[in-house]
Amino acid sequence: MKTNLKTETFTCPSCIKKIEGNLSKxxxxxxxxxxxxxSKVKVEHDESKITADEIRNVVENLGYEVHTVKSS
Known part of the structure; x- marks a missing residue:
């Protein structure tokens, strides 16, 4: 499954490593x-192991506001 999140504007490149690193784990x-x-996060994932809502929670728990979530 592919999930795309539209987030608040990122302010620094370290945001990339922080989000990608946490999701990749x-x-x-x-x-x-x-x-x-x-300001998008694109994730390919196994829906039976991690849902779009869980991905959203990971990003939000890192301190970034998620505006929209779309899965296909």
Whole structure:
């Protein structure tokens, strides 16, 4: 499954490593990519191991506001 999150504007490149690193450690996350300029987080994951809501919670618990979540 692919999940895309639109977040608040990122203020520094270290945000990328922080989010990608934390998501990559989660069971079921195959690919985690942060698009700095467009404030998006793209995640490919196994829905049976981690849901879109859980991905949203990871990002929000790191201190970033998530505006929208779309899964396909």
């Amino acid at each position: 989660r069971a079921g996350v195959e690919v985690a990519k942060v698009l700095f300029n467009s």
